[in-house]
Amino acid sequence: xxxxxxxxxxxxxxxxxxxxxxxxxxxxxxxxxxxxxxxxxxxxxxxxxxxxxxxxxxxxxxxxxxxxxxxxxxxxxxxxxxxxxxxxxxxxxxxxxxxxxxxxxxxxxxxxxxxxxxxxxxxxxxxxxxxxxxxxxxxxxxxxxxxxxxxxxxxxxxxxxxxxxxxxxxxxxxxxxxxxxxxxxxxxxxxxxxxxxxxxxxxxxxxxxxxxxxxxxxxxxxxxxxxxxxxxxxxxxxxxxxxxxxxxxxxxxxxxxxxxxxxxxxxxxxxxxxxxxxxxxxxxxxxxxxxxxxxxxxxxxxxxxxxxxxxxxxxxxxxxxxxxxxxxxxxxxxxxxxxxxxxxxxxxxxxxxxxxxxxxxxxxxxxxxxxxxxxxxxxxxxxxxxxxxxxxxxxxxxxxxxxxxxxxxxxxxxxxxxxxxxxxxxxxxxxxxxxxxxxxxxxxxxxxxxxxxxxxxxxxxxxxxxxxxxxxxxxxxxxxxxxxxxxxxxxxxxxxxxxxxxxxxxxxxxxxxxxxxxxxxxxxxxxxxxxxxxxxxxxxxxxxxx
Amino acid sequence: xxxxxxxxxxxxxxxxxxxxxxxxxxxxxxxxxxxxxxxxxxxxxxxxxxxxxxxxxxxxxxxxxxxxxxxxxxxxxxxxxxxxxxxxxxxxxxxxxxxxxxxxxxxxxxxxxxxxxxxxxxxxxxxxxxxxxxxxxxxxxxxxxxxxxxxxxxxxxxxxxxxxxxxxxxxxxxxxxxxxxxxxxxxxxxxxxxxxxxxxxxxxxxxxxxxxxxxxxxxxxxxxxxxxxxxxxxxxxxxxxxxxxxxxxxxxxxxxxxxxxxxxxxxxxxxxxxxxxxxxxxxxxxxxxxxxxxxxxxxxxxxxxxxxxxxxxxxxxxxxxxxxxx
Numbered sequence: 001x002x003x004x005x006x007x008x009x010x011x012x013x014x015x016x017x018x019x020x021x022x023x024x025x026x027x028x029x030x031x032x033x034x035x036x037x038x039x040x041x042x043x044x045x046x047x048x049x050x051x052x053x054x055x056x057x058x059x060x061x062x063x064x065x066x067x068x069x070x071x072x073x074x075x076x077x078x079x080x081x082x083x084x085x086x087x088x089x090x091x092x093x094x095x096x097x098x099x100x101x102x103x104x105x106x107x108x109x110x111x112x113x114x115x116x117x118x119x120x121x122x123x124x125x126x127x128x129x130x131x132x133x134x135x136x137x138x139x140x141x142x143x144x145x146x147x148x149x150x151x152x153x154x155x156x157x158x159x160x161x162x163x164x165x166x167x168x169x170x171x172x173x174x175x176x177x178x179x180x181x182x183x184x185x186x187x188x189x190x191x192x193x194x195x196x197x198x199x200x201x202x203x204x205x206x207x208x209x210x211x212x213x214x215x216x217x218x219x220x221x222x223x224x225x226x227x228x229x230x231x232x233x234x235x236x237x238x239x240x241x242x243x244x245x246x247x248x249x250x251x252x253x254x255x256x257x258x259x260x261x262x263x264x265x266x267x268x269x270x271x272x273x274x275x276x277x278x279x280x281x282x283x284x285x286x287x288x289x290x291x292x293x294x295x296x297x298x299x300x301x302x303x304x305x306x307x308x309x310x311x312x313x314x315x316x317x318x319x320x321x322x323x324x325x326x327x328x329x330x331x332x333x334x335x336x337x338x339x340x341x342x343x344x345x346x347x348x349x350x351x352x353x354x355x356x357x358x359x360x361x362x363x364x365x366x367x368x369x370x371x372x373x374x375x376x377x378x379x380x381x382x383x384x385x386x387x388x389x390x391x392x393x394x395x396x397x398x399x400x401x402x403x404x405x406x407x408x409x410x411x412x413x414x415x416x417x418x419x420x421x422x423x424x425x426x427x428x429x430x431x432x433x434x435x436x437x438x439x440x441x442x443x444x445x446x447x448x449x450x451x452x453x454x455x456x457x458x459x460x461x462x463x464x465x466x467x468x469x470x471x472x473x474x475x476x477x478x479x480x481x482x483x484x485x486x487x488x489x490x491x492x493x494x495x496x497x498x499x500x501x502x503x504x505x506x507x508x509x510x511x512x513x514x515x516x517x518x519x520x521x522x523x524x525x526x527x528x529x530x531x532x533x534x535x536x537x538x539x540x541x542x543x544x545x546x
Numbered sequence: 547x548x549x550x551x552x553x554x555x556x557x558x559x560x561x562x563x564x565x566x567x568x569x570x571x572x573x574x575x576x577x578x579x580x581x582x583x584x585x586x587x588x589x590x591x592x593x594x595x596x597x598x599x600x601x602x603x604x605x606x607x608x609x610x611x612x613x614x615x616x617x618x619x620x621x622x623x624x625x626x627x628x629x630x631x632x633x634x635x636x637x638x639x640x641x642x643x644x645x646x647x648x649x650x651x652x653x654x655x656x657x658x659x660x661x662x663x664x665x666x667x668x669x670x671x672x673x674x675x676x677x678x679x680x681x682x683x684x685x686x687x688x689x690x691x692x693x694x695x696x697x698x699x700x701x702x703x704x705x706x707x708x709x710x711x712x713x714x715x716x717x718x719x720x721x722x723x724x725x726x727x728x729x730x731x732x733x734x735x736x737x738x739x740x741x742x743x744x745x746x747x748x749x750x751x752x753x754x755x756x757x758x759x760x761x762x763x764x765x766x767x768x769x770x771x772x773x774x775x776x777x778x779x780x781x782x783x784x785x786x787x788x789x790x791x792x793x794x795x796x797x798x799x800x801x802x803x804x805x806x807x808x809x810x811x812x813x814x815x816x817x818x819x820x821x822x823x824x825x826x827x828x829x830x831x832x833x834x835x836x837x838x839x840x841x842x843x844x845x846x847x848x849x850x851x852x853x854x855x856x857x858x859x860x861x862x863x864x865x866x867x868x869x870x871x872x
Contacts, residue, residue: 043717048826049818051629059590134601136581139591188631207640208818209714230717235813235822238696239712245704246711413578416586435589442588452592539718 038215040532041228041539042513043250045240049208049233054191055173056128056135066231069213070196071173074102074121074155077436079519079526081332082477083167087116087174087197088155093475097162102155102170108220110176111195118149123177125157133184140169162473164480165439173198199224199528209233224528225515228539247271247538250510256318259506272508277522278331279505281433282324283390284497285378286457291426293376298356300495304342305349306401307394309500316389321503326488327432327440330502331520333477334438334484339492349401360402367402375404376426379419382409390500391429420456438484441468444491459496512536554855558848565844566619566837570612573836579604580628580831602628615837624838629830634838637823644714645807645819652739653800656746661793663747664754665786668762671755680755687748692810695741699814702737709736712816738815742808753796758789794861798854802846 050063058067076086085091088102108116125147127133143163149155159166179195180186193202197220200213213229232249234240241258243249245267254263263274285307287294294300309323328335353359358367358374367374378394380387391407398405405427410419419425432443442448445468446460464487471483492499509516509523515531516523532538581598599605618625624634663679670676686694703711710716715730722730761767762785770784771777807821820839827835 041717051830052631059587131597132601134598136587136590136594136598138597139594140589191630204720206714208822209816210717212718228718232713232717232816233818234712234816236816239699239814239816242696242699242704242711245700246707248711248717411577417577430586432586432588440588442591450592452595454586454588 037534038223038225038227039534039540040226040512040537041230042226042527042530043230043232043248045234045243045249045252046231047233047235047237050211050231052191053194053202054175054187056124056133056137056175057187057191059136062231062233066211066213067173067194067196068198069200069229070194070198070202071175072197073171073173074104075167075170077168077171077525079517079521081329081436081520083171086171087121088170093167097164097473097475098159100157100159100167100170102157104153104155105220106153108197109218110179110197111201111216112176112179114176114178116174116176116197117152118155119152120174120177121155122147122149123180124172124174126182127175127180127184128172130184137169137172140166140172162475164472164475165437165441167475168435168437171436200229203228219528221528225531226513226527244268244272244508247510250513251507254506254508256320256503256506259320260318263508268508271511273511275507275509275518275523276320276504277518278329278520279321279503280329280521281431282327282330282502283387283429283431283500285394285427285429285500286497287427287495288423288425288456289458289460289496290423291376292372293374293426296356297494298352299358300498301342302349302352302356302401303398303403304495304498305345305352306403307397307498307500308344310344311397312390312393313501315393316386317501317503320506321501324499324502325492326499327444327491327497328438328484328488329434329436332436332438333481334488336485336488339489341492346401353401358402365399365402366404373404374402375406377406377408378427378429379415379425380407380409380429381412381415383412386503387429387431394429394498421452423456423458439468439472440487441472444468444487444496457496459491459494461490461494464490464494510538512538550856550859554852558852562844562848566616566841567612569840569844570615570837571608573833573840574608574611578831580833615834619837619841624841625834627827627832627835629827629832629835634834637835638820638838638842641807641818641820641823642805644817645805645812645821648735648738648817648819649742649804649807651735652742652746653804655739655743656750657797658747659743660747660750661754661790664751665758665781665789667751667755668758668785668789669781671759683748683751686744687752689745691741691745691808692814694744695737695811695814698737698741710734711737712814714817738811738817741811750793750796753792754789757792758785761785761789791858791862794857795854798850798857801850801853802843805846806843 046062046065048060048062050058050066051060052058052063053067053070055067055071055073058064072086074086074088075083075091078084085105087105087108089105091100091102093100102121104116104118104121110116125141125144128135128138128141129144143159143161143166145158145160147155147157157166157170173196175190176195180190192205199216199219199221201216202211203214204210204212206212210233211231213231215224215227217223232243234243237255240249240252241254241262244252259274259276263272268274287300289295313319313321313323322330323341324330325339325341326335330337353367353374357369359369360367362368378391380391382388388407388409391405391409395405395407415428420428443454444459444464445455446462446465448455449458449460467483467487467490471480471487474480474483491497505522512532513530514533515526515529517526519525534540579599580602581595603611615625622635624638626633627637663683667676667680699711702708710730710733712734714734715727716722716734719727719730767780767785770780775784805820807817807819807824809821809825811817812819812821813825823835824839826832827839
């Protein structure tokens with residue numbers, strides 16, 4: 001049935017005068033919904049088409065976004081970044097973390113009507129560790145010894161050793177065993193037409209253009225209020241902004257310039273609300289600690305004093321970011337907000353550099369030591385204007401204490417293959433996009449200095465190593481948080497990176513949506529409860545139960 | 547004529563294999579690989595990336611990879627995309643019609659506008675009106691098409707809501723009646739075709755104008771005028787025929803452009819055509835898709851050139867005779 005929006009009076013008449021008049025109204029084309037009925041659509045842009053919707057194969061952001069609407073994990077992160085049950089009702093950590101037992105929700109059905117059981121969880125795990133499955137996420141499950149199902153609604157995971165970050169890997173979307181097979185013959189067909197347990201079902205996928213999702217009326221948390229979710233592929237950010245001006249999109253991410261200036265119009269103020277949240281990435285300048293220039297901690301601390309990240313934030317991000325002191329998400333429970341950052345102090349920086357032997361002996365404006373000038377090249381990837389601008393401001397700031405910094409931008413894969421992996425660099429300006437779990441073992445533990453691994457700055461601090469190892473076997477968030485906060489302080493003291501800033505994630509959201517609540521990182525965490533009052537609906541004629 | 551045909555055909559075949567060899571080499575030797583997108587992602591370990599490289603068969607020697615690709619290609623099998631496992635041919639078949647329709651219509655319109663405009667400009671060369679039109683065309687030709695596109699979008703689609711902004715059709719168009727759907731799709735193509743036509747016709751008019759000018763300065767034109775032929779007959783029957791030779795080359799060169807979608811315009815107008823397909827594939831280092839599109843491009847370019855050569859020979863008796871004497 002197609003439904004059109006109409007006045008509440010017609011609705012009232014329909015209810016009071018019952019069937020005959022309701023039929024009459026229908027024949028006049030004036031049909032309406034009771035207020036509690038779901039309806040309307042949410043239209044969002046995607047910069048690229050999702051590549052693969054199977055959760056364990058989805059490696060691009062668009063795929064991950066869509067697959068969240070379709071699949072559920074055993075666990076999920078709530079708005080406050082705490083792990084809570086999703087398909088698992090509850091879970092127990094036993095034997096100090098050697099065993100994790102998940103108790104599953106009962107009565108959850110796949111979109112095709114089959115019951116969800118523990119067999120599906122075991123199947124998903126087997127896919128993740130299958131050497132013939134091209135999943136990039138297998139490493140999170142390497143510490144798992146076995147996964148089995150004592151009964152249909154219990155899953156037990158045995159670990160070779162306790163591994164607390166492993167808990168967050170169970171947010172991985174669970175796939176149905178009855179739809180896929182162990183030979184993975186159906187993967188392609190399934191990824192085009194996936195069956196999940198999630199709040200939305202794929203209605204139509206027009207390749208290269210859009211994915212149209214419709215509400216799953218049998219969703220275990222209740223039927224979502226918004227009937228349709230449409231993800232439009234719009235590769236050009238200018239087009240996205242123009243489409244916002246036509247109200248054809250309900251949300252879009254914005255640049256600081258767009259956020260500060262271009263949406264300051266009456267149109268945007270009346271139609272959209274603007275949202276800003278702390279981002280999930282930070283930008284840093286990493287030093288090659290094997291280089292003679294940066295092996296001295298005092299030098300790195302002096303650089304931290306000479307660099308003024310506040311200036312960078314206001315220039316590069318137009319103030320839409322904050323300077324950061326550490327290797328965790330600023331909103332995470334692992335981040336130590338009390339870490340005192342080095343004061344921006346040029347004379348103190350110079351004094352510290354002098355202590356380390358760096359002085360301008362030949363009066364050319366550049367510090368030297370044993371005939372060697374303090375001159376280095378920072379490498380960054382091309383095509384990222386924010387990073388390039390950051391480099392330029394740093395260049396100016398470091399010149400003030402007599403350090404010459406050159407900038408070289410190059411293509412991403414050249415940068416990685418020729419310079420970062422073989423460690424042929426002095427400094428790099430890059431960013432980390434962090435997952436929710438604060439385990440940064442792979443980035444800062446001394447065992448991760450090998451070729452192709454993430455500790456390419458060759459950082460090694462036995463105390464940090466020990467704390468990171470300890471945090472990996474600690475399941476109590478309070479205690480684990482304390483360990484990470486100590487890691488944060490130690491790493492900040494050591495300055496293997498100059499921690500620069502976290503940019504805000506800026507966006508607009510159409511004002512017609514009600515029930516939107518802010519979490520720490522955004523508003524999307526309880527999308528299924530969003531609602532559009534009937535009179536405000538934009539896509540009122542949409543068929544709801546198609 | 548047959549000799550020319552055989553000669554051109556052999557040349558084209560040799561050239562074609564040379565092109566595939568070079569493009570395969572360049573594509574595979576360029577830095578980056580299909581797994582480098584997940585590099586520097588803390589959730590993806592070094593070992594996981596090595597596993598992917600092995601599963602994609604990228605750890606084998608490059609010549610082995612080339613010969614496997616070649617042996618499949620001669621059987622018209624372009625393989626499967628690395629990114630999602632879909633057949634390359636089905637990706638191309640989905641993208642090609644969109645580019646073909648947009649570029650085809652735009653190209654036709656460009657010739658329809660460009661040739662008469664060029665003739666007129668050659669005829670009226672030097673006059674004020676001619677110079678004005680010439681400057682205008684030069685302007686359209688020189689302006690970056692993305693910029694024209696954006697101006698048109700914000701003017702026609704945002705300010706005046708005359709046409710839709712982007713995409714192939716409106717949201718939920720499947721719930722419209724059939725005729726509305728057709729209208730909807732057509733209206734979405736107005737802006738991209740308009741932008742392409744403007745820059746295309748500007749280029750063609752310049753070509754036609756200059757070759758017309760050359761012809762108009764020749765003796766036989768003066769002779770035909772002296773014979774008392776009408777200006778129209780002089781222009782259309784005598785001058786234009788001779789002036790169209792370079793335009794034939796232009797048509798030949800435009801054949802690959804029919805399927806070589808513009809990345810910039812297809813991105814701005816969100817059209818999932820060939821340009822976007824190729825661009826995304828390059829970004830993902832999706833080798834089979836890149837090679838599929840390149841091969842198709844090579845084929846069309848060669849076909850276009852060969853056709854142009856043949857058409858030339860057909861149109862110009864001198865060239866035809868040259869081929870026969872050899």
